[in-house]
Amino acid sequence: MPKYDIKVNGVSKSVDVAEDTPLLWVLRDHLDLVGTKYGCGIAQCGACTVHLGGNAVRSCSLPIVSVAGQEITTIEGLSEDGNHPVQVAWKEVDVPQCGYCQAGQIMTASAFLDKNPNPTSDEIKTAMHGNICRCASYIRIHRAVEVAATKIG
Amino acid sequence: MSDSSITFNRRSFIRTSSLASGGLLIGFNLFTACKPKVQPPVDISQLNFNDFNAFIKIADNGAVTIFSPNPEIGQGVKTAMPMLIAEELDVAWDKVYVQQGILDTENYTRQLAGGSQSIRLGWEPLRQTGATARQMLVNAAAVKWGVDPSQCTTSEGVISNAKGETLGYGDVVKEAAAMEVPENVTLKEPKNFKIIGTDAQNVDIDKIITGKPLFGLDYKVDGMVYACVLRPPAFGQILDSYDDAKAKSMPGVLDVIRIGEKAKELSKEGVGNWTVAMSKSDKVVVIAKSTWEALKAKEAISAQWTDGAVMESTEFQDKQLIGLLDGKEFKTLRKDGDIDKAFAKADKILERTYESPFLPHNCMEPMNFFANITEEKIHLVGPVQTPEFAATAVAGMLGRDVKEVHLEMTRMGGGFGRRLYGDFVYEVAEIADAIKKPVKLVFSREDDMTSGTYRPAIKYRIKAAIKDDQVTAYHLKEAAIGGNMYGLIPNFFPAGAIENYQVDVANYESNITTGAWRAPYTNFLAFAEQSFFDELAETMEVDRIQLRLDLLEKVKGTTDERIQYSPERMQNVIKVAVDKSGWGKKEEGVFQGFAAYYCHNSHVAEVADVGIENGMPVVKKVTCVVDCGIVVNPLGAKNQIEGGVIDGVGHAMYGDLSFVDGKPQSQNYDKYRLIRMGEIPEVESHLIQNEIAPTGLGEPTLPPAGAAVANALKAATGNRFTQQPFSKFPELMQVPTKPIIG
Numbered sequence: 001m002p003k004y005d006i007k008v009n010g011v012s013k014s015v016d017v018a019e020d021t022p023l024l025w026v027l028r029d030h031l032d033l034v035g036t037k038y039g040c041g042i043a044q045c046g047a048c049t050v051h052l053g054g055n056a057v058r059s060c061s062l063p064i065v066s067v068a069g070q071e072i073t074t075i076e077g078l079s080e081d082g083n084h085p086v087q088v089a090w091k092e093v094d095v096p097q098c099g100y101c102q103a104g105q106i107m108t109a110s111a112f113l114d115k116n117p118n119p120t121s122d123e124i125k126t127a128m129h130g131n132i133c134r135c136a137s138y139i140r141i142h143r144a145v146e147v148a149a150t151k152i153g
Numbered sequence: 154m155s156d157s158s159i160t161f162n163r164r165s166f167i168r169t170s171s172l173a174s175g176g177l178l179i180g181f182n183l184f185t186a187c188k189p190k191v192q193p194p195v196d197i198s199q200l201n202f203n204d205f206n207a208f209i210k211i212a213d214n215g216a217v218t219i220f221s222p223n224p225e226i227g228q229g230v231k232t233a234m235p236m237l238i239a240e241e242l243d244v245a246w247d248k249v250y251v252q253q254g255i256l257d258t259e260n261y262t263r264q265l266a267g268g269s270q271s272i273r274l275g276w277e278p279l280r281q282t283g284a285t286a287r288q289m290l291v292n293a294a295a296v297k298w299g300v301d302p303s304q305c306t307t308s309e310g311v312i313s314n315a316k317g318e319t320l321g322y323g324d325v326v327k328e329a330a331a332m333e334v335p336e337n338v339t340l341k342e343p344k345n346f347k348i349i350g351t352d353a354q355n356v357d358i359d360k361i362i363t364g365k366p367l368f369g370l371d372y373k374v375d376g377m378v379y380a381c382v383l384r385p386p387a388f389g390q391i392l393d394s395y396d397d398a399k400a401k402s403m404p405g406v407l408d409v410i411r412i413g414e415k416a417k418e419l420s421k422e423g424v425g426n427w428t429v430a431m432s433k434s435d436k437v438v439v440i441a442k443s444t445w446e447a448l449k450a451k452e453a454i455s456a457q458w459t460d461g462a463v464m465e466s467t468e469f470q471d472k473q474l475i476g477l478l479d480g481k482e483f484k485t486l487r488k489d490g491d492i493d494k495a496f497a498k499a500d501k502i503l504e505r506t507y508e509s510p511f512l513p514h515n516c517m518e519p520m521n522f523f524a525n526i527t528e529e530k531i532h533l534v535g536p537v538q539t540p541e542f543a544a545t546a547v548a549g550m551l552g553r554d555v556k557e558v559h560l561e562m563t564r565m566g567g568g569f570g571r572r573l574y575g576d577f578v579y580e581v582a583e584i585a586d587a588i589k590k591p592v593k594l595v596f597s598r599e600d601d602m603t604s605g606t607y608r609p610a611i612k613y614r615i616k617a618a619i620k621d622d623q624v625t626a627y628h629l630k631e632a633a634i635g636g637n638m639y640g641l642i643p644n645f646f647p648a649g650a651i652e653n654y655q656v657d658v659a660n661y662e663s664n665i666t667t668g669a670w671r672a673p674y675t676n677f678l679a680f681a682e683q684s685f686f687d688e689l690a691e692t693m694e695v696d697r698i699q700l701r702l703d704l705l706e707k708v709k710g711t712t713d714e715r716i717q718y719s720p721e722r723m724q725n726v727i728k729v730a731v732d733k734s735g736w737g738k739k740e741e742g743v744f745q746g747f748a749a750y751y752c753h754n755s756h757v758a759e760v761a762d763v764g765i766e767n768g769m770p771v772v773k774k775v776t777c778v779v780d781c782g783i784v785v786n787p788l789g790a791k792n793q794i795e796g797g798v799i800d801g802v803g804h805a806m807y808g809d810l811s812f813v814d815g816k817p818q819s820q821n822y823d824k825y826r827l828i829r830m831g832e833i834p835e836v837e838s839h840l841i842q843n844e845i846a847p848t849g850l851g852e853p854t855l856p857p858a859g860a861a862v863a864n865a866l867k868a869a870t871g872n873r874f875t876q877q878p879f880s881k882f883p884e885l886m887q888v889p890t891k892p893i894i895g
Binding site: 047102 | 225226228229352354355357358359361362363364365366367368370371373379404405443444445446448449515516517518519564565566567568569597598788789792793795796797798799800803821822823827828829830831833835836
């Protein structure tokens with residue numbers, strides 16, 4: 001099998017997998033970074049969201065061959081010790097119920113706020129619309145993005 | 154009518170011992186008495202949840218660890234249950250470390266997540282345990298000081314005496330371990346609570362926001378392989394043959410095996426119809442070195458399936474259910490007076506039929522489980538709401554002693570009832586038993602959605618008699634797939650309020666596996682009933698709120714023990730909801746709908762506000778008033794309320810799983826619509842303050858939400874929605890130029 005080099009959370013990694021292996025499973029099964037979650041496998045739920053070159057992407061639908069040589073940030077690498085403003089806001093608002101989708105929510109929110117640090121309520125709704133929370137903690141997700149914006153802005 | 158509390162003999166359910174590693178270990182039992190002679194282990198690694206189902210550890214340095222016994226599915230018990238212990242133990246909550254208790258039990262019946270009962274049933278025993286431990290620590294300090302224990306006080310883990318001397322819990326923990334277990338501890342008055350009633354963050358919050366391995370799907374051991382299972386694509390099909398040549402040649406694939414023989418043993422274990430249905434067909438399993446390789450190779454297997462006698466489609470099922478409602482074969486679950494006589498004498502009769510589809514649970518974490526089966530041990534790890542049941546069934550299925558089963562619970566990425574059913578545990582156990590390797594079974598989203606234990610499709614027909622401006626009869630008929638309402642549900646409102654009252658049920662035995670789904674039965678029954686009461690008020694030309702209040706008035710003072718809802722508490726939540734929602738006082742363009750419901754021992758009233766955007770009705774806000782007694786953790790409680798309401802609105806609007814020839818027509822989120830951020834209403838929640846023992850909150854706010862929305866949609870559009878999901882009827886969503894106020 002071919003070898004692919006990727007940089008994950010600032011660390012260079014080399015993985016030996018089939019070219020169509022989604023980044024999600026490379027992270028989870030090969031690099032032991034299980035914070036990125038599997039939800040649907042077809043880029044519909046957002047649980048697998050990571051940053052690729054600073055953009056929020058769905059790792060379940062990105063074959064490793066398409067991201068070779070690029071820089072990826074996962075929830076584990078978003079901050080040194082959970083102190084990214086979005087993580088701090090998530091804690092302050094006490095967002096999670098089951099917690100499974102939250103890493104993906106946080107990765108979507110953090111990439112969004114990087115580009116739009118002072119969003120309107122509607123802009124937050126649009127930005128977060130692609131991430132499903134089955135427990136429906138949406139009200140707190142929305143509030144946490146607003147709180148994070150005040151910390152960043 | 155009562156909020157029953159359970160009394161315990163403390164001696165019978167608490168044991169203490171000093172730990173080899175230092176500190177005190179208290180073993181206790183939540184819901185049943187323990188075996189009288191058992192002592193807790195001296196080594197913390199030897200915790201045996203067969204003997205005690207929960208433990209507190211107080212270290213020499215005073216640090217407190219509480220092993221939370223019940224599975225966490227997002228309902229917040231891993232935070233709230235330890236809060237009850239910490240309150241009476243009198244320690245600072247931020248100094249308490251909570252750890253998920255391992256579960257491996259054959260003797261206890263209540264270590265599960267379901268029915269919104271964990272807090273209600275844990276309320277007394279958990280506080281008594283904390284109080285007993287505190288008293289032992291105080292007694293030990295009193296002996297040290299040579300004073301009477303009554304002269305000692307505690308605060309946040311420190312014991313003080315009248316002279317102003319202090320000792321930390323850690324200073325006396327060794328002596329306390331040798332103390333008699335006191336018999337008569339006093340619990341705090343609610344007004345003295347320091348932890349109960351305060352906001353506590355989710356105990357796993359730091360791990361969740363940093364992506365630490367918490368969930369079953371994250372669990373991994375050295376040498377573990379991955380399994381994906383090819384199951385019948387349609388309900389009713391049986392595996393005939395399969396060709397695995399291509400799959401076996403794919404990279405990473407270790408083996409392809411056929412399972413099903415062991416699962417057939419399960420039908421002898423009394424595990425329920427759903428398992429029997431699921432184990433009718435053999436299955437094909439791909440074992441691979443990684444999840445992706447297993448998923449891909451599964452797609453490469455070509456299998457032949459034999460159709461069963463009846464391959465059910467939604468249209469066929471609808472006919473069956475309507476046939477049942479029209480028929481005469483019912484089981485009567487409650488009968489008061491004589492409905493037939495009352496209908497014969499009625500001035501007016503109102504009859505309506507309400508229809509709901511199947512719903513998959515769609516936990517965000519798909520079903521999965523780990524197993525490693527050796528000659529010595531059956532090691533199971535993963536997310537299951539009924540671990541004890543799963544352990545017993547696996548042992549029976551494999552012909553092993555349940556004592557060999559070691560089952561660890563992980564945090565669960567949602568439950569909603571799906572993980573009450575251990576089909577995935579039985580599958581992985583059969584696989585692990587065959588391959589003799591540690592293995593993780595993973596469902597793809599498609600597997601998860603198409604081999605579910607769905608919320609059954611149900612139809613209700615409700616008929617009421619009106620005579621002299623009074624409701625004189627109420628007849629509820631239920632036609633359901635795969636089982637009917639149970640327990641006290643037939644005795645919920647309006648039972649007791651109407652003289653002639655009858656609940657009849659009929660069941661269609663289907664190939665499609667069904668089961669509990671958040672607020673089983675009531676999740677749709679509330680919609681039918683509370684929609685019907687609005688129509689009843691319209692027919693009678695009376696105020697819809699007053700109609701409900703008047704009927705509740707008639708229940709006051711009932712001696713019928715089957716009636717456990719409180720008319721007083723129900724009237725109160727209704728009145729508060731009317732007040733807080735600005736009922737009847739909204740500006741033009743806001744249309745309100747009302748619903749009130751009792752289930753899981755809690756009373757809830759909701760008002761939905763619908764506005765018009767671009768000519769379409771939109772749910773803008775839901776005001777939700779809850780009486781669940783004392784609120785242990787308001788921060789967590791409000792999260793449950795908001796989630797339950799939005800879940801209720803979302804499924805009423807969009808949830809729909811249909812079948813063609815036994816095959817589910819939605820397999821993933823591209824074809825199955827769940828409510829998303831852009832579609833949610835604002836939720837304003839109000840918790841009634843009282844000092845009544847707490848009741849459930851994981852489920853009760855969901856059932857009334859659909860009816861509140863339907864009643865508001867009626868006000869906005871003039872159209873009555875009697876079928877879910879509402880999105881299936883866009884023609885009814887048209888807003889007339891002049892809105893009709895119903």
